[in-house]
Every structure is written in C-alpha cells, then in structure tokens.
Amino acid sequence: MTPPRNDALNRVVEHLERATRVVALTGAGVSTEAGIPDFRSSEGGLWNDLHLMVSLSSWGFRLAPGRFYASILRLLPPLLTAQPTRTHYLLAEFERRGKLTAVITQNIDGLHQRAGSRNVIELHGTYRRAHCVDCQHAYTFEEVQNKIQRQELPPRCHRCRGLIKPDVVLFGDLLPSEALARATEAVQQCDLLLILGSSLVVYPAADLPRQAREAGARLIIVNLEPTPYDHRAEIVIHAPLGEFSQFVGDRMGMNLQPLGVPPQ
Ligand code: NAD
Ligand code: ZN
Secondary structure, three states: OOHHHHHHHHHHHHHHOOOOOEEEEEEEOHHHHHOOOOOOOOOOOHHHHHHHHHHOOOOHHHHOOHHHHHHHHHHHHHHOOOOHHHHHHHHEEEHHHHOOOEEEEOOOOOOOHHOOOOOOEOOOOEEEEEEEEEOEEEEEEEHHHHHHOOOOOOOOOHHHHHHHHEOOOOOOOOHHHHHHHHHHHHHOOOOOOOOEOOOOOOHHHHHHHHHHHHHHEEEEEEEOOOOOOOOOOOOOOOOOHHHEEEHHHHHHHOOOOOOOOOOO
C-alpha cells in the first residue's frame, strides 16, 4: 500500500489497540470479495438493474411472487458458494480477544457467523430462514429450497397454502425492532465504531454512526467509495477491505484464514 495509506492504517491499529469496546457496522462491501455483489457499487452493483430491485421489494413480493422468486434464484448461487473473507475472520478474532462486543450487519449472507462471530445483529435478517406470511409457520432455507427444486414456484405453506417469504428485510419493509434496539444499545455503549463496506445511505442503519458519535465514540470508516459520514470520522480509508484486513491482522499478530478457506 502507498505510504499515506500506511499512515492511516497505522493510526487505525493504534485506535484499535487503545479501544476496549469496539462495535463493527458492516455492509455488502465486506462480502464482495467473497463473490457476492453489493447493491450500490458503481461497477457491478445490483442497484444498476432496476427491474431486479423492484421485483425484490415488498410490493414486488406481494404483486408478483413468481417474479420475486425468479429474481431470488438469480441471486442465490454466489450466496451458496461464498466463504468468509479475511475481514469476516478479522472481526471474529477481535471478538475472541474480548476487544469487540458486537457486529451489526446489513448483510443477509451469514458469513460473519460462519467466520466465528457470535454476537451478530442482523439488521436486514437472513436468507437462511423463511416464514408463511399468513400463519407465520417458520421454514428453514433447505425446506424452501426443496419446494423450489420441485418447481413449487412461488413456494407455499404446506399448512395453509400462504406464500412463503424469506426472513429478509425487503425495500418497503420495516426493520426488525428487536435487532434495531440491540444495535442502538451496542453503538451507544461502544468507544469505537468500525464501519466497513457500507455506503451508509440505507436508513435507519445509516443513523447508527450519528448515535455512536453523540454517545462519545470515535468512527473509523473503510469503504471503496466516499460515504456521507466521511467528514465526521476520525479516520477514513478508501481501499479494498481485503488489503485493510490483511494489514491490521498482520500488525496485531493475527493468523487470519486465507480467502476461500472455510473455518474448521
Ligand atoms: P451497499 O451496496 O449500499 O454499499 C456497499 C459499499 O461497499 C459500497 O459503497 C462500495 O463502495 C463498498 N465496497 C464494495 N466492495 C468493497 C471492498 N472490497 N472493499 C471496501 N469497500 C467495498 O451496501 P449496504 O450499504 O450494505 O446496503 C444495501 C443493502 O444491500 C443492505 O440492505 C443489505 O441487506 C443488502 N445486501 C446484502 C448483501 C449480502 O448479504 N452480502 C449483498 C447485497 C446487498
Ligand atoms: Zn401458512
């Protein structure tokens, strides 16, 4: 990395060494290096495909569930093959060392848990579970996948024939209130909020940095592109997260698993 960026990275390490209650806030950018595209990157971001985004909204689900599931099927392959990245392992290791208290994520891919993180607050739910919108019966991802494989599209509840909806927050849905309350509590108690791979434009998640600042925490932002909070952060690094995590992991004596290797 270039010397100015190295200076910033060294300062990040100093902050991390001093901090005692770090919270990470992660967005789709922590998983692009695992092969899962994000929504808002100017290149490759799914947001560029408006039809896809409309069919994935809560209105799209209600009005055209068949199209909704056709879009899901397009997005599923990278979710199924992705492995945690160095960044996921870095955060898991911080928690193991007692430095990090929570990972708040906008991601639905479950990669933080697979890397070993325990206290993960999923603001937008998870693709691993689903439920019937009528009787609320819960379904595992595998049960829904079996229905899809039998060409049951859209998949319906075996009890009441209601539509099955993945437990993910769609555009137009409300955020799960319990997750939001836990996230608010976590940022209000942290001394350092480490914001990784989020464009910080999706509310209410994007309000969490403001709440952390008001409670006295410092902000560090690592993202390829600028965010609306860059001017309020202690340190901003516009670099790929893989490089960031490698540098920090090396400096803090961590043996992070290389990309693509699943945890034992
Ligand atoms: P976003 O798509 O709005 O922003 C991602 C940000 O990450 C971008 O600003 C981009 O510049 C940055 N980025 C991409 N690759 C990076 C890299 N290698 N290193 C550093 N930065 C990188 O994502 P968001 O803010 O998380 O919010 C959008 C919504 O997308 C969320 O609701 C989330 O639920 C959903 N989403 C989730 C996944 C997932 O689970 N992996 C994937 C796509 C979208
Ligand atoms: Zn039902």
